[in-house]
Amino acid sequence: MIPILDWQRFASGQDRNGFVADLGIAARQTGFFLLKGHGVDPALQREVFDKADQFFALPPAEKESISILKTPHYRGWAHDGLESLDEASGMADRKESFNMGLDLAADDPRVLAGDPFRGVNQWPDLPGFRKTMLRYYDAALALGVKLHRAIALDLGLPEHHFDSAFIDPLAALRVLHYPPGRDAKDEIGAGAHTDYGAITLLMTDGEPGLQVKPRGGYWIDVPHVPGAYVVNIGDCLMRWTNDIYVSTPHRVLRPKNQRRSVAFFVEAxxxxxxEALPGTGAPKYPAIRAADYLQSRLDVTYNAPVPKS
Structure with missing residues (x-):
């Protein structure tokens, strides 16, 4: 059972303790919950889907001009079959995506220095696309930071403990398109995997396919609540909490109809x-930089080499 939580219980101040307790239970048991009442403009959510549809409808040659393989910073178009999220299966994911990160100018010192994950975003030549995606990136990041305040309280930390960890983050926005595959029983939309970051905020279009496998359990379908986010704990936060929170395997089956989703990966x-947060016990893992941890996970995901800095 994946719980549905209402962010307004926390944001309004009317039931902060109750929301924090329910979030903590979900983070420890399933690692997934649905979040409504989050305050992100529904019109902006719809606009992101509209712009994504326009992008994926472009001819392959136009999308190829901003291929993720042209940059070492994991930004741009990832073609169908480029990724294998379930390395053990040997199956390539049947999906394409557009990926962007923190928007930096070409003359930003971090870009000029070639810092990992500090490149310029690659943009398609579509009116309003860049503006919409940047607006949404900011809105999703703001929500992610706020959610970490409830997480901090659940873990017995000061409410703003995580704020400084997400000032210039590795956070990434990814819009995805899964082509239909009515007879493709031996194919997968996205292979079984856990997410790499702190938390993920996922919008879906209602087309079935997303499944979660609670630890020790069976694959279950994730329900669709219009406008709500599917929120899940990532491996980095599981590590940060010293395994108090759980990052749960999930996958996307090959859909019968076109499927679209929008994932925002909240990264530090x-x-x-x-490293193990205060009060979480003896560390189970060595300390690691967030960028180094993310790179270690991405290195085994792609079926073609992404150029290094």
């Missing part, structure tokens, strides 16, 4: 040291 600043 590159130099944040991920």
């Amino acid at each position: 600043n590159p130099d944040v040291i991920v």
Whole structure:
């Protein structure tokens, strides 16, 4: 059972303790919950889907001009079959995506220095696309930071403990398109995997396919609540909490009809040291920089080499 939580219980101040307790239970048991009442403009959510549809309808040659393989910073178009999220299966994911990160100018010192994950975004030549995606990136990041305040309280930390960890983050926005595959029983939309970061905020279009496998359990379908986010704990936060929170395997089956989703991966600043939080017991993992941890996970995901800095 994946719980549905109402953010307004926390944001309004009317039931902060109850929301924090329910979030903590979900983070410890399933690692997934649905979040409504989050305050992100529904019109902006719809606009992101509209712009994504326009992008994926472009001819392959136009999308190829901003291929993710042209940059070492994981930004741009990832073609169908480029990724294998379930390395053990040997199956390539049947999906394409557009990926962007923190928007930096070409003359930003971090870009000029070739810092990992600090490149310029690649943009298609579509009116309003860049503006819409940047607006949404900011809105999703703001929500992610606020959610970490409830997470901090659940873990017995000061409410704003995580704020400074998400000032110039590795956070990434990814819009995805899964082509239909009515007879493709031996194919997968996205292979079984856990997410790499702190938390993920996922919008879906209602087309079935997303499944979760609670630890020790069976694959279950994730329900669709219009406008709500599917929120899940990522591996980095599981590590940060010393395995108090759980990052749960999930997958996307090959859909019968076209499926679209929008994932926002809330990642920390590159130099944040991920180590067992205070009060979580003896560390189970060595300390690691957030950027180094993310790179280690991405290196095994792609079926073609992404150029290094």
